Amino acid sequence: MSGVKLTNVVKKYDSVQVIHGVNLEVDDGEFCVFVGPSGCGKSTLLRMIAGLEHTTGGKIEIGTHDVTHEDPANRGVAMVFQTYALYPHMTVEQNMGFGLKMNKSPKAETARKVAEAAAILKLEPYLDRKPKALSGGQRQRVAIGRAIVRGPEIFLFDEPLSNLDAELRVEMRVELARLHKELGTTMIYVTHDQVEAMTLADKIVVLRAGYIEQVGAPMDLYRDPDNVFVAGFIGSPAMNFLAGTVEGGRISVPGLGGRAIETSVALPAEGRAVTIGLRPQALQLSEGNSLKVDLVEQLGGVSYAYLTAATGERLVVEIKGDDDPKADSATSITFDSSTMLVFDAQTQQRLR
Known part of the structure; x- marks a missing residue:
């Protein structure tokens, strides 16, 4: 088994650069997930590791070997694509053993491995x-x-569950987690679905526009995101964001009726615009009329209330129990300020 190391990896198509100096280490036996929106470069990066895309600059190592310009067949990787790419005229057994047959492996060995x-x-x-x-x-x-x-x-997976329905996706996530535990082999997995990333990964790599935004364990990214993008991408439902302003050492939030919120975070200068982030799970409904209830999603053990502030900003609140508000009614929210994240509105970076 081997790990993967990327050093200043760059990918260009003519004059267009799509991967910008990526540095990353995937440890031996780790399940690493590349996640991000469409077009962020995650599949391109995976294909570069596989050798299916030429690397414009930098170095790719698998184990102790520099494979930057090595043929795909010599990299010791196997890739599973979004489409199954099975031969329709072959049986399951023949499909699984076809690669070994082409490499002229003995029939007995092929049969054993299959x-x-x-x-x-x-x-x-x-x-x-x-x-x-x-x-x-x-x-x-x-x-x-x-x-x-x-x-x-190394196993490489390029959105392998995208063509499956919701129930099968859940089933296959369990299968893949079990497979990784059983084989103990390094796996790199690409998805745009952050739920897949959170449930499968030992390590998540969040990508945007060819740059790595943050790398870490799933719950580390959930609890301690570096910027607005990561905070909004990791977690379901997504984090709520509201505009605020620093006033008198506190944060004034127009979307909450001008409520002034105290925080232990080191705030920027007076009058500076900030953004506060609130997880739906950290909010509770309360008496008041600063927010309008647009819709309540009842999912059985949990409900989600979709709210709109007078500023037009939208929030989602997780509700446990049966005390759901009515659509078109008015409400307010309370929360523990220690659960609130604060970001600089201009740089989008987290204030700590």
């Missing part, structure tokens, strides 16, 4: 079936099995 992968992925009953006779989740497991039989040092 059987081992099928056992891990619970595919033994389907080995004689063709892809058209499988569900979407089963097809994706076959694609993963094809990667397993190669015995790679």
